[in-house]
Amino acid sequence: MLSVRLDPETEQQLADILSHEQNINRxxxxxxxxxxxxxxxxxxxxxxxxxxxxxxxxxHDAPPDLSERETRKQAIADYLKHRHS
Structure with a gap:
């Protein structure tokens, strides 16, 4: 457990951050x-x-030319085809 006293400016900054963030508490x-x-x-x-x-x-079993765009696109297409079949 931690208790912290904040000065008014820091308290306002915390409130501003919290209003910007969504679904998060202090x-x-x-x-x-x-x-x-x-x-x-x-x-x-x-x-x-x-x-x-x-x-x-x-x-571990990737082709050596996987960094090439066309090879990556084909590898992704093959993976998605296999995954959804």
Whole structure:
């Protein structure tokens, strides 16, 4: 449990943020802000590491030319066709 006293200006800023955000209460907003700040402090880690690392087995059987637009489009089309059949 944490109790914080805010000056009127900070209280107004918090109210402004809450009015801009939708479906979030003060506690959730403060938790989110703390987590965002905490993540920025981990500067020794790369962006991918901060986000949990590379997905495992995502591209284990991908063709070597998957970065080509036409190959990607065909791979997505094949995946969607297989998924919805």
């Amino acid at each position: 506690s959730e907003l403060i938790k989110r802000l703390i987590k965002e700040r905490w993540l920025t402090l981990k500067l020794d880690r790369t962006f991918v590491e901060r986000r949990g690392g590379h997905p495992q087995h995502l591209l």
